[in-house]
Amino acid sequence: MNETEHHDEEHGKAEASDNGVYGDAGVVSSAFLAHIGAAIADRDTLTLKSDVGRLHQSEIGDLLHALMPEQRRSLVELMGDEFDFTALTEVDEAIRLDIVGSLPNAQIAQAVQQLDSDDAVYILEDLDPADQDEILSELPFTERIRLRRSLGYPEETAGRRMQTEFVAVPPFWTVGQTIDYMREDKNLPDSFSQVFVVDPTFRLVGTVDLDRILRSKRNVKVEDVMRETRHAIPATMDQEEAAQIFEQYDLLSAAVVDENERLVGVLTIDDVVDVIQQEAEEDLLRMGGVGDEELSDTVMIAARSRVPWLLVNLVTAFLAASVIGLFDATIEQIVALAVLMPIVAGMGGNAGSQTMTVTVRALATRDLDIYNAGRIIRREMGVGLLNGAIFATLIGLVAGFWFQDPNLGGIIAAAMVINMFVAAAGGILIPLLLDKVGADPAVASAVFVTAVTDVVGFFAFLGLATWWFGLL
């Protein structure tokens, strides 16, 4: 297998593996899809078990996405025991629920036992409580207890995302004993990068990275190579907060502890990467006025989730319209004002959303704090004035020539400077204020910023014109 020759600048998936799943565009190739589709139609379990069985869970996930709903259900049914249930952690919630819903609870219980606890929880958490209980009741005692404990923590906490399989040893063991224990014990997690050190009551006393163990002599005591755990994560901590700790301290895994500081699980970087992606996505969607939408949502669900934002915008749009209404007599006499007024409002809106984007992002990454807020507010005001002056000149000249009226050019230029400055002020102060009062600046800032730039833009332009042309 020569992987590097498949280099394709645009599409990582295509090159990451050459097992024929992906085509040139980095999506599941139509040839592979047709091949699997035919095998499903023929109920050819042998082909499916060999050609789907060898895939990585994420590749199976992509395959499920590309198949029709009835094909998905048939695939899982035909593969039986050999279907890798971890693939269900890689698909949208709607697809997961559809597949899981088509299977008998006994089969799910069977499959869940093969999974790491974090994957099992991921699949179980969205099921309705009755099904969840039935599945859990079919599991062996220890597994049931572990999964119930994880499911008992609130959604989106470290406790929900943690893996309850881990390696824990007492501090007085030697490196040699620890290595022997790992060689003998068959109940170890699938993969791990740290060994935890606990006292007899399972309180966490430290951690040892595997490379540390490998580099130490067999007779060295574990307590002499362990590090004190500075970053134990309480199980009730929000997953986003836990992700920030991973990022700040470059952790690969971290111990999760309960309220008595007893070790209950381990949070690993791969789960954290998903959380980081998810949170970045949420911020972006919120700023675009879209809630927690998924691509698999129906028209009704998507439409409904976007209504609140449109409603708020409707209110601010009527507010802006009523400002224009104040000056209808002026517009009646100088129609050019109606032609030009959206320019003032629109440019202000864009400048404001630039400042707002920078501010919201800086707040999310905590790059904006009390030490630099003053400097950044001043900077944004400066940018507003500078770009305001530049674009006021440009627009003033164009408008003046267009309508052959230097007065109109001057008025629009003055209105532009005012609105660009207000846009900069609004773009930074509104998110800061929302953050201060505990609201999510990503959600609400855009509405307020455009409301301000519309109202101020129309008022400044039409007001100045009314005053200048003596139409008061």
Next chain:
Amino acid sequence: MNETEHHDEEHGKAEASDNGVYGDAGVVSSAFLAHIGAAIADRDTLTLKSDVGRLHQSEIGDLLHALMPEQRRSLVELMGDEFDFTALTEVDEAIRLDIVGSLPNAQIAQAVQQLDSDDAVYILEDLDPADQDEILSELPFTERIRLRRSLGYPEETAGRRMQTEFVAVPPFWTVGQTIDYMREDKNLPDSFSQVFVVDPTFRLVGTVDLDRILRSKRNVKVEDVMRETRHAIPATMDQEEAAQIFEQYDLLSAAVVDENERLVGVLTIDDVVDVIQQEAEEDLLRMGGVGDEELSDTVMIAARSRVPWLLVNLVTAFLAASVIGLFDATIEQIVALAVLMPIVAGMGGNAGSQTMTVTVRALATRDLDIYNAGRIIRREMGVGLLNGAIFATLIGLVAGFWFQDPNLGGIIAAAMVINMFVAAAGGILIPLLLDKVGADPAVASAVFVTAVTDVVGFFAFLGLATWWFGLL
């Protein structure tokens, strides 16, 4: 140290460590800042070496951010050899260049030798070539060669981000030999989670995770426990693409190979997490019409970077204005049209940007592909029609009552349905088209979508009114 008691829902930093760096708000506490500031003023190197020396690199980075520029330079100077240069990888480019620029090249060369190669490259890559050469020339031969090779790869590639320190063993070694080698060799990387298996010409033949080594008997051959490397990353691969492979296959580290498939380095998940954050941030900033800005940029730089986007918006704003200009005679007779027209354009713009946000994000995460594009286009059209109908009714009623004119209400309702539908179509087709022709949909979509919704909104509303009231 009892960490869990410091639980604070909002602020991960405050609780991640209780060494007094952070205050309640998750930012460097003013007490700590004053303490360090005083020590700097007193040139009290003892206090600085103990109180800053014990911090994590990211905590020192946050401290540097909070200090004044001259304090930063003094701190680094006063701490001398004991300053942890990895902290410089945690600060903005402007701060890094300021600090590095204030130090003699000989001292930088000294410091760079203590760093992992990826951190060294991170610090060196932004320096001007003359300084870079001078620093490199003071390094020992092997280090110089390694850093030059990394720096020789283009910016933002795997080759730039990789670490050139790694553990590589031949396939015929036993697990026992490998463990002994790791115990003896003092030139190992600071931390690692994989051992690479190479042939005599340093071609990569496989990888073994450390937990696999620890779980195997000493006499087992490495080639019997190694996995074939499915995800070797070419050094010239774009870092974003590499990050996608890490994410898809849940990798902790991956071998980086040159064009002859020889192992040249290792890319680790902590660097990838930074890349993921950075790329998500870039997408968000681009969608907000801001380029690669940093908070530490000056007014001039920030203002200039935002001009291109404002210029493009200026052109589209004048385009929209000229559409209004077509109907100035109509507006002169019915001023209410001027009052209401921004509502039609604005609501369309918002609906369009909702669809666009979903589309841009789905393209970035590759959730939107040929298998679901058709379905998602149909869904967005459906959402556009549904929400169009709802808001047309609402706006039509309000406008009709406001101006006591049912005709006006009907006209604005009809224009709203048209514009919301066009907004949905534009919101999905424009980013798809831009992606198809190789442009970045995050950058350019917003301009085109608002241009379309403004032009269509004004044209539909004013055009319908002109026709209905017989003013053609």
